[in-house]
Amino acid sequence: MAKPTGFLSGFKPALYFLVIALLLVFAWEGYKLLGxxxxxxxxxxxxxxxxxxxxxxxxxxxLGWCEVELPIxxxxxxxxxxxxxxxxxxxxxxxxxxxxxxxxxxxxSLFTLQEALAGFVIGGLLGFALGVIxxxxxxxxxxxxxxxxxxxxxxxxxxxxMVVIWLGGNWFSVAVIAAYLTFFPVTINTLRGLRSPExxxxxxxxxxxxxxxxxLWKLRVPAALPFIFVALKVSATASVVGAIIGELPSGIAxxxxxxxxxxxxxxxxxxxxxxxxxxFASLTGMAFFLIIAVLEKLLVRRQPVDLV
Amino acid sequence: MEHPVILINNLNKIFGxxxxxxxxxxxxxxxxxxxxxxxxxxxxxxxxxxTLLRIIGDLTQPTAGDITVNNKTAHxxxxxxxYGMVFQAATLYDWRTVAKNVQLPLELMKYxxxxxxxxxxKMLKLVELGDFAKHYPWQLSGGMQQxxxxxxxxxxxxxxxxxxxPFGALDEMTRERLNLEVLSIWDxxxxxxxxxxxxxxxxxxxxxxxxVMSARPGQIAEDIAINLPQPRNADTRExxxxxxxxxxxxxxxxxxxxxxx
Numbered sequence: 203m204a205k206p207t208g209f210l211s212g213f214k215p216a217l218y219f220l221v222i223a224l225l226l227v228f229a230w231e232g233y234k235l236l237g238x239x240x241x242x243x244x245x246x247x248x249x250x251x252x253x254x255x256x257x258x259x260x261x262x263x264x265l266g267w268c269e270v271e272l273p274i275x276x277x278x279x280x281x282x283x284x285x286x287x288x289x290x291x292x293x294x295x296x297x298x299x300x301x302x303x304x305x306x307x308x309x310x311s312l313f314t315l316q317e318a319l320a321g322f323v324i325g326g327l328l329g330f331a332l333g334v335i336x337x338x339x340x341x342x343x344x345x346x347x348x349x350x351x352x353x354x355x356x357x358x359x360x361x362x363x364m365v366v367i368w369l370g371g372n373w374f375s376v377a378v379i380a381a382y383l384t385f386f387p388v389t390i391n392t393l394r395g396l397r398s399p400e401x402x403x404x405x406x407x408x409x410x411x412x413x414x415x416x417x418l419w420k421l422r423v424p425a426a427l428p429f430i431f432v433a434l435k436v437s438a439t440a441s442v443v444g445a446i447i448g449e450l451p452s453g454i455a456x457x458x459x460x461x462x463x464x465x466x467x468x469x470x471x472x473x474x475x476x477x478x479x480x481x482f483a484s485l486t487g488m489a490f491f492l493i494i495a496v497l498e499k500l501l502v503r504r505q506p507v508d509l510v
Numbered sequence: 511m512e513h514p515v516i517l518i519n520n521l522n523k524i525f526g527x528x529x530x531x532x533x534x535x536x537x538x539x540x541x542x543x544x545x546x547x548x549x550x551x552x553x554x555x556x557x558x559x560x561t562l563l564r565i566i567g568d569l570t571q572p573t574a575g576d577i578t579v580n581n582k583t584a585h586x587x588x589x590x591x592x593y594g595m596v597f598q599a600a601t602l603y604d605w606r607t608v609a610k611n612v613q614l615p616l617e618l619m620k621y622x623x624x625x626x627x628x629x630x631x632k633m634l635k636l637v638e639l640g641d642f643a644k645h646y647p648w649q650l651s652g653g654m655q656q657x658x659x660x661x662x663x664x665x666x667x668x669x670x671x672x673x674x675x676p677f678g679a680l681d682e683m684t685r686e687r688l689n690l691e692v693l694s695i696w697d698x699x700x701x702x703x704x705x706x707x708x709x710x711x712x713x714x715x716x717x718x719x720x721x722v723m724s725a726r727p728g729q730i731a732e733d734i735a736i737n738l739p740q741p742r743n744a745d746t747r748e749x750x751x752x753x754x755x756x757x758x759x760x761x762x763x764x765x766x767x768x769x770x771x
Contacts, residue, residue: 409595
């Protein structure tokens with residue numbers, strides 16, 4: 203019995219994910235059922251039209267619950283039905299357009315993922331390099347780390363147009379903007395991870411007269427890998443957000459940024475299209491996250507407990 | 511006559527020298543260790559025995575005094591890879607298999623791959639862990655981990671083995687078994703061993719000489735030759751002479767304590 207269980211256990215997370223997704227769908231639709239027609243009030247508490255007259259709802263008479271407002275409206279504009287969101291994916295977004303929304307969103311997601319990946323690589327390498335430098339020089343750490351922290355307090359929304367002005371409205375600018383979000387967690391966690399070995403682990407290296415370079419590659423970096431992967435997983439999703447935001451000032455039309463912006467503007471006439479693009483944006487981030495998680499499984503050989 | 515392996519003359523170590531919290535960790539230590547000796551440093555906590563070991567291994571520097579190892583400075587001896595170190599914690603690298611851990615010093619010393627593997631196999635057999643080469647450290651018991659650490663320390667045949675309470679964290683049974691194993695390894699490899707311990711029994715059983723230290727400041731109180739026959743085995747512990755020597759070491763420790771009061 204042990205083997206089949208082990209085999210199935212690989213699918214367990216996916217199964218849990220699907221169950222939760224299903225529960226979310228039920229919660230969404232269930233909440234919509236709570237709303238009276240019009241979506242503003244709790245069902246049964248809203249006034250009802252009888253002929254020309256407005257009479258209080260049944261719960262108002264019996265329990266005294268009159269015109270109870272819901273925190274979020276339940277009408278199809280605020281919360282389009284899941285069915286509509288799913289169906290719209292398989293329809294052309296505009297009359298006269300040949301492609302299904304699915305095709306458009308898939309292409310846009312892939313495009314954005316490429317920008318995010320480039321930004322992730324740039325940011326990851328920069329973050330790692332800064333972490334290595336800081337781990338070896340207290341002077342540089344004390345001098346530069348405050349600026350690294352300060353860089354993250356400037357809103358991306360302010361930085362993105364600057365980058366576009368400097369580098370032009372192109373694909374590379376978007377990658378740089380994504381990298382801006384990516385490098386910070388990698389720097390902090392690399393620094394922490396490089397300093398994680400016990401003093402005796404370093405002394406052992408010293409007793410073999412190992413060079414600083416050897417201590418870095420044979421001890422500090424392997425010890426830092428679990429820490430670095432925590433950061434890379436954060437960065438993977440952050441880089442997708444960075445790429446989407448970066449596409450806006452860059453005027454790039456092929457990615458998710460423009461798609462989201464468009465459907466935002468036409469929200470009133472087709473709210474389900476924006477929701478569909480949100481779905482694809484998060485799927486893109488999750489796909490990236492999963493790639494990093496698989497890499498971690500392959501690269502980090504460690505005791506099978508949660509380390510961090 | 512052959513020059514001594516370790517020659518220490520009037521060595522002093524003061525932590526935080528010149529500050530209000532200065533601690534005189536080692537005072538006027540002089541010690542000579544000949545080739546193939548097995549020296550134990552024993553004493554109460556804070557007597558500086560680990561500090562002395564770390565000074566010999568060039569992991570920390572003395573405040574004053576001379577130390578010569580294999581006719582050169584301790585620093586040069588470290589650069590020449592004369593030391594194999596074993597700490598109280600096994601200090602194995604989690605991401606390396608047992609075999610790869612043993613190979614670590616060999617990699618750093620640029621041994622060719624084939625020789626690395628041959629030596630690793632030989633060392634793991636020596637510590638009776640031949641079947642565990644592909645295991646990871648966390649799959650091993652504490653005693654097995656410490657044996658890997660010993661295999662690693664010996665893999666490049668250092669002339670001096672420095673052991674800092676290597677079995678301090680292990681249970682009595684495991685400790686006694688590993689003591690026998692260390693003796694048989696010492697017998698086969700003919701290295702010079704400096705061994706720090708809290709245990710009187712362990713010190714007497716293993717050593718050719720027990721150096722008793724006293725605390726605050728750390729000084730050598732007595733230097734007791736252990737003239738028990740070699741090779742030693744489980745029966746050694748039951749000899750009358752063994753008990754006499756144990757008592758002698760215990761008395762020396764007690765005397766050094768009472769002098770401080």
